[in-house]
Amino acid sequence: MEIQLPPFNRRSFLKQSSLAGAGLLILPGGIMAGTRSPNDKLNIALIGVWGRAQAHYGWLKEQNVVALCDVNEAHFAHALKEFPGAKTYIDWRKCLDHKGLDAVVICTADHHHAFISNWALNRDLHVYCEKPCAIGVEEAQVLRKNWLSKKGKLASQVGTQMHAQENYARVKEMIRDGAIGDLQMAIGWGNRKIPRKGYLPAQGDPPSGLNWDLWLGPSAVHPYNPDYFSGNPGTNCLQWNMFWDWGVGQVGDMGSHLMDLVWSNIDATSPTSINASGEPFNPEVTPVMLESHFEHPANDWRGPIRVSWYQGGALPRSPRPFINLDTIGHGAMFKGSQGFIIADYNNRLLIPSAKDADLSYYKPRAKKDQLPAIGHFQQNWIDACKDPSKKTCCDFEYHSQLAEQMLLGLIAYRVGETLEYDGAKGVITNNEKANALMKRTYREGWALNG
Ligand SMILES: NC(=O)c1ccc[n+]([C@@H]2O[C@H](COP(=O)([O-])OP(=O)(O)OC[C@H]3O[C@@H](n4cnc5c(N)ncnc54)[C@H](O)[C@@H]3O)[C@@H](O)[C@H]2O)c1
Numbered sequence: 001m002e003i004q005l006p007p008f009n010r011r012s013f014l015k016q017s018s019l020a021g022a023g024l025l026i027l028p029g030g031i032m033a034g035t036r037s038p039n040d041k042l043n044i045a046l047i048g049v050w051g052r053a054q055a056h057y058g059w060l061k062e063q064n065v066v067a068l069c070d071v072n073e074a075h076f077a078h079a080l081k082e083f084p085g086a087k088t089y090i091d092w093r094k095c096l097d098h099k100g101l102d103a104v105v106i107c108t109a110d111h112h113h114a115f116i117s118n119w120a121l122n123r124d125l126h127v128y129c130e131k132p133c134a135i136g137v138e139e140a141q142v143l144r145k146n147w148l149s150k151k152g153k154l155a156s157q158v159g160t161q162m163h164a165q166e167n168y169a170r171v172k173e174m175i176r177d178g179a180i181g182d183l184q185m186a187i188g189w190g191n192r193k194i195p196r197k198g199y200l201p202a203q204g205d206p207p208s209g210l211n212w213d214l215w216l217g218p219s220a221v222h223p224y225n226p227d228y229f230s231g232n233p234g235t236n237c238l239q240w241n242m243f244w245d246w247g248v249g250q251v252g253d254m255g256s257h258l259m260d261l262v263w264s265n266i267d268a269t270s271p272t273s274i275n276a277s278g279e280p281f282n283p284e285v286t287p288v289m290l291e292s293h294f295e296h297p298a299n300d301w302r303g304p305i306r307v308s309w310y311q312g313g314a315l316p317r318s319p320r321p322f323i324n325l326d327t328i329g330h331g332a333m334f335k336g337s338q339g340f341i342i343a344d345y346n347n348r349l350l351i352p353s354a355k356d357a358d359l360s361y362y363k364p365r366a367k368k369d370q371l372p373a374i375g376h377f378q379q380n381w382i383d384a385c386k387d388p389s390k391k392t393c394c395d396f397e398y399h400s401q402l403a404e405q406m407l408l409g410l411i412a413y414r415v416g417e418t419l420e421y422d423g424a425k426g427v428i429t430n431n432e433k434a435n436a437l438m439k440r441t442y443r444e445g446w447a448l449n450g
Contacts, residue, residue, distance in 0.1 A: 035387040042126070042385055043100050045069060047092045047116055048107035049079035051235040052130055052159075056105060057082050059378045069095035071108075072231050074209030090211050092116050093450070096123055103155075103385055106130060109229075109240060110247040111219050114139035117396070118449045121146045121154065126385040128378065130159040132252035132403050133396060137411065137438035140404040141426045142449050147396035155384035157377070157392040158399035160260040162345045164377040171334075171343050172265050173371060176301070179350055179362045180336025183302045188262045189310035190254030190330045196242045198284040200225035207231045218446035219245040242285050249286030250311040251406050254330050259309055260394065261332040261343060263402045266305060268296045270423020271405055276413035278314065288312035292409030309409060319351055338362075411437045 044060060045067035046053055065083040068076060069092050076088050089095035092112065096104070096119055103126035106116050114134040120127045121143075134140040147156055162168070175183055202223030206212040210231050212224045222228070228240050241247030248255075271294035278290035289312040298304045310316055316333060318325050319340045325331060334341045338361065339352040352359055374380055374393050384390040411434050412419045420430040428435040442448065 035389070038383070038386055040386060042102040042382065045089075045095050045098055045101055045104045046079070046083070046086075046107070047095060047104055048109075048130075050075040050233065051107065052237070053079075053105070053107035056107065056128075056378065059376070059382070060105065063382070067095050067098040067101065071212075071214040072207075072210045074207065074231065078233075091214055093119065096120060096125070101125055103127065109215065109237070110135050110252055111245065112217050114143050115218060115446065115448055115450075117143055117156075118146050121150050121156075122450070124150070124154065126155040126381070126388075127396075128157045128159070128381050129396075131256035131399070132248065132406075133158050133399050134403050134407065135246075135248050135252060136440040137404055137407045137426075138440065139448060140400040140407060141438075143396055144400040144404075146449065147400070151395070151397065153388050155381055155388050155390075155392055156396040157381035157384075158256075158394045158396065160257055160394050160399065161377040162257055163260055163264060163393050164374040164380065165345050166373060167343065167346050167348060168261060168264055169371040169373070171261070171332075171341060171348050173365055174341055174348065174350065175265050175334055175336070177363055177365055179339070179359075179364075180334060180341055180352075181338030181354070181361065183266070183305055183334060183336050185306045185308070185333075185335040186262045186266050187308045187310070187316045187333045187335075188255070188258035188331070189315055189325065190250050190258055191311070191313065191315075191326060192250055192254055192330075193288050193312050194238055194242050194249070195288050196285045198282065199243065200227055203227075216245075216443075218442040218448070220441075220443065244284060244286055247286070248407065248410060249288070251286065251290070251309070251410055252403075255309055255311065255406050256399075256403070257345075258330050258332055259402055259406060260399075261345070262307060262334075263398070265334065266296070266307065267299050267301070268305075268307065268405075269401055271296050271307070271408065271421055272423070273418060273420050274405075274408045274412045275418040276409045277416075278312075278413055281414055281416075286410070287413065289314050290409075290413060292406070292412060294405055294409065307405070309406065319353065323349075323351075408438075 042063045043066045044063050046065050047069040049068050049070045065086050068079050068086045069089040104120045106129040113129050117127050117129050203225045206224045229236050242249045273295045276292035278287040291310045291314040294307040296305050315325050331344045338354045338357050342349045381392050384392045415434045419428045419434050422429050
């Protein structure tokens with residue numbers, strides 16, 4: 001006789017599975033609770049419906065987008081053509097209470113990311129969040145803590161979609177198979193420059209439909225200026241992400257992507273020490289030019305390494321004078337005892353360097369042993385939503401560690417001193433002023449972990 005199972009209910013599953021501890025819950029018939037048929041559609045809320053969100057419309061149309069949330073009501077007409085019948089919201093706090101939701105896709109301005117992600121996890125919703133997942137160290141820490149309590153029962157993915165490029169896997173194999181000997185340094189850089197002087201004076205009223213106060217959300221109030229956010233079609237993130245109240249400039253922008261290429265190859269968690277330098281500190285605007293350096297302890301396959309990020313004109317030294325790293329634009333470099341790998345999203349260049357660098361020590365793996373392809377990045381998340389025992393490639397555990405490191409770099413830059421960090425406790429141990437900067441201040445009525 002076929003056993004009729006009740007419809008999937010995430011809340012009751014999570015309750016039961018937490019009662020069952022970390023182990024899997026096996027229902028009669030051997031069906032693992034929490035898994036759904038690959039053909040089932042997820043009920044998704046898309047939060048931030050235009051700009052970057054448009055890049056997600058294609059795969060989202062294969063699911064049920066049942067709720068649309070945007071602070072700019074003028075954007076609904078466009079999104080409703082794609083997702084007819086979806087209910088619209090202007091405040092994501094209300095949207096998350098939409099009945100029957102399974103998951104959220106977050107494409108808002110960066111200063112809402114950790115908030116929405118935490119609130120969604122706390123409501124047992126799967127989360128796809130555009131990068132970066134946080135703009136403050138504490139935000140990254142709280143998000144990771146929440147995620148770790150739901151890992152295996154929910155799915156998360158941060159929007160560093162380049163991670164699914166085949167080249168990432170090939171670079172990883174080269175490093176692990178010894179193409180550059182023992183790994184010593186890993187470096188990322190980006191040359192995008194968006195100079196801003198400071199917050200702008202009030203200018204005109206927000207366009208009709210734009211709820212400016214909700215756009216500001218947890219961050220301090222600034223009068224509207226169209227140069228912050230015009231609300232025009234297209235991605236506006238390069239307008240607002242240089243201002244400390246809404247973003248962390250290129251650290252969160254290209255830093256999320258290029259340092260993901262670095263991070264995916266080093267199996268690192270928290271740095272033990274951090275130093276950074278750049279242009280003079282501006283309390284209103286994040287730096288264009290910056291370099292930050294992080295010392296990471298040894299792990300089970302490599303010795304201690306130095307990890308670095310360069311942006312806005314700062315660049316690492318090229319291993320060869322004829323290689324101009326600036327022309328690579330956004331890149332990564334790995335230095336080992338026997339040579340260098342220079343890479344970007346799609347390319348890799350091996351430069352043997354030592355005298356005995358005849359590559360005899362390098363044993364590239366056979367094709368059959370190559371790392372499996374990740375495939376479609378967003379499908380990777382959808383698959384894990386339907387079966388949370390599957391891991392996504394850029395979940396909150398992975399990406400929040402990377403974000404935490406990068407944000408610590410900004411604190412080291414602000415205080416101008418080398419910081420010692422206790423990753424297990426999540427505290428800077430040698431500088432109280434720097435420690436205090438890990439926590440951002442929010443407007444009343446906005447809770448990070450609601
Ligand atoms: N993965 C990538 O390669 C990639 C590329 C571009 C942008 N992004 C990221 O996507 C996000 C959005 O960037 P964008 O350029 O589209 O920004 P944007 O300013 O154009 O905003 C996108 C949409 O979100 C809405 N919005 C903003 N704040 C909101 C809020 N609190 N609640 C609901 N709706 C809100 C806006 O009205 C707009 O419709 C950013 O975090 C950015 O870093 C990622």
